[in-house]
Each structure stands twice: as C-alpha cells, then as structure tokens.
Amino acid sequence: MNAQTSRANTVARTLKLGVSVISFAVLAACANYAGIHSDKQIDQPQQLETSRSLPQEQGHWPSADWVDQFGDAQLKALIAEALQGSPTLEQARARVARAQAYSETAKAGTLPRVDASYTLTRQQFSSTALIPPPYAGSWQTENKGLLTASYDLDLWGKNREALRAAVSEASASEADAEVVRLTLDTSIARTYNELARLYALRDIAQQEVARREQIERITAGRIANGLDTEVERKTADANLSTSRARVSALDGSILSTRYQLAALLGKGPDRGLAITRPTLGVGDDVRLPDNLPADLLSRRPDIVAARWRVDAITHEVKEAKAEFYPDINLSAAIGLDAFGFGRFLSAASRTASVGPAIHLPIFDAGELRAQLKGRYAEFDYAVATYNQTLIGALSGVATQIAQIRSSDAQLGDALAAQQAASDADRLATTQYKAGLTNQLTVLNADVTALNADEAIANLKMNRRDQQIQLASALGGGYVDTSAQTDHHADVAAAPASQVKSAVAAR
Structure with missing residues (x-):
C-alpha cells in the first residue's frame, strides 16, 4: 500500500512539474x-x-x-x-x-502506437565499470522482450x-x-x-x-x-x-x-x-x-x-x-529481461516503465x-x-x-x-x-x-x-x-x- 502511495505521489509530482514547464513554454513560445x-x-x-x-x-x-x-x-x-x-x-x-x-x-x-520487440545480446561486461561481480568481466547472454506503447498528446x-x-x-x-x-x-x-x-x-x-x-x-x-x-x-x-x-x-x-x-x-x-x-x-x-x-x-x-x-x-x-x-509524449513498456535463458520466463525477470517525455x-x-x-x-x-x-x-x-x-x-x-x-x-x-x-x-x-x-x-x-x-x-x-x-x-x-x-x- 505504501509503495502504491509512493508511486502515486511520484506521478502527481511529475504531472505538476510538467504543467509548470508547459506554462513557462507557452509564454516563451508565444513571443517567438x-x-x-x-x-x-x-x-x-x-x-x-x-x-x-x-x-x-x-x-x-x-x-x-x-x-x-x-x-x-x-x-x-x-x-x-x-x-x-x-x-x-x-x-x-x-x-x-x-x-x-x-x-x-x-x-x-x-493515434496511439504499440510495438513489440525482442533482442538477444551476447556481451562481455567491463571489470572496472558499473557492473558488479559476479558479472564483471564475464560474458553474458541477455534476453529482452518488450511490449511498448506511446501516445503524443x-x-x-x-x-x-x-x-x-x-x-x-x-x-x-x-x-x-x-x-x-x-x-x-x-x-x-x-x-x-x-x-x-x-x-x-x-x-x-x-x-x-x-x-x-x-x-x-x-x-x-x-x-x-x-x-x-x-x-x-x-x-x-x-x-x-x-x-x-x-x-x-x-x-x-x-x-x-x-x-x-x-x-x-x-x-x-x-x-x-x-x-x-x-x-x-x-x-x-x-x-x-x-x-x-x-x-x-x-x-x-x-x-x-x-x-x-x-x-x-x-x-x-x-x-x-x-x-x-x-511536445508531450506518454510512453509505457512491459516485458521480460534476464541473463541467460533459464530465468527469462520467470516472474523475477519482469520489467516495466511508464512516464511522460517532454520536448521543449x-x-x-x-x-x-x-x-x-x-x-x-x-x-x-x-x-x-x-x-x-x-x-x-x-x-x-x-x-x-x-x-x-x-x-x-x-x-x-x-x-x-x-x-x-x-x-x-x-x-x-x-x-x-x-x-x-x-x-x-x-x-x-x-x-x-x-x-x-x-x-x-x-x-x-x-x-x-x-x-x-x-x-x-x-x-x-x-x-x-x-x-x-x-x-x-x-x-x-x-x-x-x-x-x-x-x-x-x-
């Protein structure tokens, strides 16, 4: 319940920020x-x-x-x-x-747009960058499948x-x-x-x-x-x-x-x-x-x-x-992302995102x-x-x-x-x-x-x-x-x- 409340508060803050940015942009653009x-x-x-x-x-x-x-x-x-x-x-x-x-x-x-994608990537990760052990320095196969939707308001x-x-x-x-x-x-x-x-x-x-x-x-x-x-x-x-x-x-x-x-x-x-x-x-x-x-x-x-x-x-x-x-573009994505094949279809591999993209x-x-x-x-x-x-x-x-x-x-x-x-x-x-x-x-x-x-x-x-x-x-x-x-x-x-x-x- 707390997590849901936190997400709702985050979305509300994002929308308020978007409205403020839009208001400023309108004033600026009208003069342009x-x-x-x-x-x-x-x-x-x-x-x-x-x-x-x-x-x-x-x-x-x-x-x-x-x-x-x-x-x-x-x-x-x-x-x-x-x-x-x-x-x-x-x-x-x-x-x-x-x-x-x-x-x-x-x-x-x-109109809204819906796309589906799947990628299979074989990659060696750096031992001195952001990826921590045990994946640092190793070769991994990443499976990613996404269903995305977007809509320009x-x-x-x-x-x-x-x-x-x-x-x-x-x-x-x-x-x-x-x-x-x-x-x-x-x-x-x-x-x-x-x-x-x-x-x-x-x-x-x-x-x-x-x-x-x-x-x-x-x-x-x-x-x-x-x-x-x-x-x-x-x-x-x-x-x-x-x-x-x-x-x-x-x-x-x-x-x-x-x-x-x-x-x-x-x-x-x-x-x-x-x-x-x-x-x-x-x-x-x-x-x-x-x-x-x-x-x-x-x-x-x-x-x-x-x-x-x-x-x-x-x-x-x-x-x-x-x-x-x-421009305000709403986008959402849901899918699966995992290293290897064994856990690709598991619930733990689920990934999701949602939010607006604003171009000013x-x-x-x-x-x-x-x-x-x-x-x-x-x-x-x-x-x-x-x-x-x-x-x-x-x-x-x-x-x-x-x-x-x-x-x-x-x-x-x-x-x-x-x-x-x-x-x-x-x-x-x-x-x-x-x-x-x-x-x-x-x-x-x-x-x-x-x-x-x-x-x-x-x-x-x-x-x-x-x-x-x-x-x-x-x-x-x-x-x-x-x-x-x-x-x-x-x-x-x-x-x-x-x-x-x-x-x-x-």
Missing part, C-alpha cells in the same frame, strides 16, 4: 513567432468585373458526356478508350494514390494540422487528376476536329483538281482553235500539278493526325490507322449559364485544386506554429522562425496561384465565347462571299470555253472560289474547336463536392477573410 504573418487573401468572383464579358444567357453547364452534342459515336468511343489506357492518366492516378498514402501516414501520427494540434494538410493535398491531387482527364478529353476532341478539318479541306482540294483538269481540257481545245498558246498549256499543267500536290500534302497531314490520336489514346501508331473519317455535327446552341463567375469555382478542377492547396498550406502554417510549443524548444538559432516564414511564403504563393488560376479561367471563358460570336458573325458574310465566288467561277469558265475571256481571268476566279470554300470550312471547324474549348473552360462537366463531404476542409470552402483569420489564428 511575433511579427510573422501574411495579409494575402484569395480573390472572390464578385471582386472581378465580369458582367459585360460574361452575361447571363440562361444556358446550361456542360455535362460529363459533353462530346455527345456533336453526334459522333467514334469520338465518344475514342475518349472512353483513352480513359482506360492513357499513361498520362495513370501518372495522375499514381499521384493521387501517393497523396492518399501521405494522408494515411499523417493520420497514424494522431498533441496539445497544440500539430499532428492534427499535419493530417488536415495531408487530406487537403490529397483532395488537390484528385482535382489535378480531373484536370488531366479534362485536358485529355479536350485534346482528343480538338485533334479529332482537326482530322475533320483536314478531310474537309481535302474534299475541297480534290474538287479543285477536277476544276483544274477542266481548265486544262478547255485550254487544249483553245490551243487547237488557235485561241491560246503553249504558255497557257504550261500554266494549266502547273496549276493542275500544284492542286494534286495539295491533295497529297493533306493525305500526309491526315495520317499524322491519326498518329497523334493514337498517341493520345496511349496506343501505338497502327491504332490511328483504324480511325475512320469523323462525322461531327454542329453541336448544341451556345449560351453561357447564369451565375457563371461564382459557380465556376466548383466546376473548374484547376481552381478547385488551387483552393485545396491554399487550405493545405493554411494547416501547414498552423503546424509550424505548434512547433514552438512543447528553448534556443534553436532561429530555425523555427525561419521555418514559419517559409510556410507563410508558401501560403502567399498558393494564394497568388489561386488568384491567377481564377483570373485565367474567367478570361478563358470570355475569350472562347467572344471567338464563337465572332465566328458566327463571320460565317454569314463568308457564305455570301462563297456563293458569289462560285457563281463568278462558273461564269468565267463558261466564257473561257466560249472564247469570250482569257485563262488568267478563269484562274483568278478559280483561286477566289477556292479561297472562299476553304474559308467556310475553316470557319466551321474553328467554331467547333472554340465550342470544344468553351466546354473545357466551363469545367467539362466536373463538379466538386469534396468541400461539403470532407470535414477536414474547414478553410478551403471559406471566404477569403476566413482563410486569412484561420492562418493567423494562433
């Missing part, structure tokens, strides 16, 4: 990081002027299957294939898995903040993976649209070959009638060869584009040879959704990733501040302050990155919608120009055949018609490319729900003022 802070804040959409460039048009956000609007089953199949076998996506998934593993490691730091939340930072980094990595997926989808759709452009231009080039062959035949007839000379024949031959070379060049570009698509799919170049001609449609009517700036925050994965990184470094700042305070930073030559300054610098960088990402996202949407409206305006005039050029080309050819005009007039009219046809094809393909980029700029159907489901993300979804106050909380 005075003057180190940040005044940077994340931008809010309402701070940025967008109402004129991004008007409310009662449109819809892209869905996850936004490519369906173009009505091309092959494009949808290619994107699905890429999601299964792209090395780029595999890299992104590996980064997510790594970040999740880090969060699991951080979580382990918040984490009074200042250092481990909890490390866990929150790791969870936020994992969320950022997941958003990064969505950025990679959206980039891959967009790249495939745009490259596929480029393949459609090349086929359309090839059709025009092939039609041009037919027109040049007609001019060559008319020229041959005019030469026979004495209306033209060998100069006109050679000119017609040269123009025909040039047109045929244009078809061959487009065939090479079509093949190269197929190879590009195969690479995007994560396959060898032969996979591209099986890709048939695109059958893309016009797509849906383009109208911006309402409440665009605010809702874009949760629909652009790059913005979401940047916001999670601000949240992660916010918790890392708190973790760095907690380093100024003492007193003088570190400014290391902790430098570490905290570094964390604040990282916070400022993360905030600036978020703000730049937000500005770039809004600018990207505004740019794409402006280009689409411009393409629509140009298309009407281009169609009128195409019709006039086609009529002029037919009339010039008829007059040339009838001997009413010369070859130069026909060639000029033909070039004008060719340029008009190519302009229409490029305008249509450019508009569809801009429509693809707009779908990507609006997030491509991505919707972030992690801020609502993850309880560790208490700062990520907060307004800028709350982020700022959370960083400077201690």
Whole structure:
C-alpha cells in the first residue's frame, strides 16, 4: 500500500512539474513567432468585373458526356478508350494514390502506437565499470522482450494540422487528376476536329483538281482553235500539278493526325490507322449559364485544386506554429529481461516503465522562425496561384465565347462571299470555253472560289474547336463536392477573410 502511495505521489509530482514547464513554454513560445504573418487573401468572383464579358444567357453547364452534342459515336468511343489506357492518366492516378498514402501516414501520427520487440545480446561486461561481480568481466547472454506503447498528446494540434494538410493535398491531387482527364478529353476532341478539318479541306482540294483538269481540257481545245498558246498549256499543267500536290500534302497531314490520336489514346501508331473519317455535327446552341463567375469555382478542377492547396498550406502554417510549443509524449513498456535463458520466463525477470517525455524548444538559432516564414511564403504563393488560376479561367471563358460570336458573325458574310465566288467561277469558265475571256481571268476566279470554300470550312471547324474549348473552360462537366463531404476542409470552402483569420489564428 505504501509503495502504491509512493508511486502515486511520484506521478502527481511529475504531472505538476510538467504543467509548470508547459506554462513557462507557452509564454516563451508565444513571443517567438511575433511579427510573422501574411495579409494575402484569395480573390472572390464578385471582386472581378465580369458582367459585360460574361452575361447571363440562361444556358446550361456542360455535362460529363459533353462530346455527345456533336453526334459522333467514334469520338465518344475514342475518349472512353483513352480513359482506360492513357499513361498520362495513370501518372495522375499514381499521384493521387501517393497523396492518399501521405494522408494515411499523417493520420497514424494522431493515434496511439504499440510495438513489440525482442533482442538477444551476447556481451562481455567491463571489470572496472558499473557492473558488479559476479558479472564483471564475464560474458553474458541477455534476453529482452518488450511490449511498448506511446501516445503524443498533441496539445497544440500539430499532428492534427499535419493530417488536415495531408487530406487537403490529397483532395488537390484528385482535382489535378480531373484536370488531366479534362485536358485529355479536350485534346482528343480538338485533334479529332482537326482530322475533320483536314478531310474537309481535302474534299475541297480534290474538287479543285477536277476544276483544274477542266481548265486544262478547255485550254487544249483553245490551243487547237488557235485561241491560246503553249504558255497557257504550261500554266494549266502547273496549276493542275500544284492542286494534286495539295491533295497529297493533306493525305500526309491526315495520317499524322491519326498518329497523334493514337498517341493520345496511349496506343501505338497502327491504332490511328483504324480511325475512320469523323462525322461531327454542329453541336448544341451556345449560351453561357447564369451565375457563371461564382459557380465556376466548383466546376473548374484547376481552381478547385488551387483552393485545396491554399487550405493545405493554411494547416501547414498552423503546424509550424505548434512547433514552438512543447511536445508531450506518454510512453509505457512491459516485458521480460534476464541473463541467460533459464530465468527469462520467470516472474523475477519482469520489467516495466511508464512516464511522460517532454520536448521543449528553448534556443534553436532561429530555425523555427525561419521555418514559419517559409510556410507563410508558401501560403502567399498558393494564394497568388489561386488568384491567377481564377483570373485565367474567367478570361478563358470570355475569350472562347467572344471567338464563337465572332465566328458566327463571320460565317454569314463568308457564305455570301462563297456563293458569289462560285457563281463568278462558273461564269468565267463558261466564257473561257466560249472564247469570250482569257485563262488568267478563269484562274483568278478559280483561286477566289477556292479561297472562299476553304474559308467556310475553316470557319466551321474553328467554331467547333472554340465550342470544344468553351466546354473545357466551363469545367467539362466536373463538379466538386469534396468541400461539403470532407470535414477536414474547414478553410478551403471559406471566404477569403476566413482563410486569412484561420492562418493567423494562433
């Protein structure tokens, strides 16, 4: 009973001493990081002027299957294939898995730890040191088996903040993976649209070959009638060869584009040879959704990733501040320790220990302050990155919608120009055949018609490319729900003022 009372008194004295040390450490630590802070804040959409460039048009956000609007089953199949076998996506998934593993490691730091160990040591003890006879100078075999347990009280939340930072980094990595997926989808759709452009231009080039062959035949007839000379024949031959070379060049570009698509799919170049001609449609009517700036925050994965990184470094700042305070680690051990094997399992070989371990930073030559300054610098960088990402996202949407409206305006005039050029080309050819005009007039009219046809094809393909980029700029159907489901993300979804106050909380 007396022994138990003595042990209780010892524990009580130890705890009182620990409390005194903690109180002193708190006063000392609070002064250590005075003057180190940040005044940077994340931008809010309402701070940025967008109402004129991004008007409310009662449109819809892209869905996850936004490519369906173009009505091309092959494009949808290619994107699905890429999601299964792209090395780029595999890299992104590996980064997510790594970040999740880090969060699991951080979580382990918040929980008790239990270990078991066994050692067998053969040792000769000194005859002139602490070991008394009969062991002094002798060789002995020591058997030791221990079961140990430890728990960091984490009074200042250092481990909890490390866990929150790791969870936020994992969320950022997941958003990064969505950025990679959206980039891959967009790249495939745009490259596929480029393949459609090349086929359309090839059709025009092939039609041009037919027109040049007609001019060559008319020229041959005019030469026979004495209306033209060998100069006109050679000119017609040269123009025909040039047109045929244009078809061959487009065939090479079509093949190269197929190879590009195969690479995007994560396959060898032969996979591209099986890709048939695109059958893309016009797509849906383009109208911006309402409440665009605010809702874009949760629909652009790059913005979401940047916001999670601000949240992660916010918790890392708190973790760095907690380093100024003492660590208290409770530990206990029980086991067996004996010389030799015969008495190892006896009650007399029992050993046990219990007690707190306190680590108190007193003088570190400014290391902790430098570490905290570094964390604040990282916070400022993360905030600036978020703000730049937000500005770039809004600018990207505004740019794409402006280009689409411009393409629509140009298309009407281009169609009128195409019709006039086609009529002029037919009339010039008829007059040339009838001997009413010369070859130069026909060639000029033909070039004008060719340029008009190519302009229409490029305008249509450019508009569809801009429509693809707009779908990507609006997030491509991505919707972030992690801020609502993850309880560790208490700062990520907060307004800028709350982020700022959370960083400077201690």
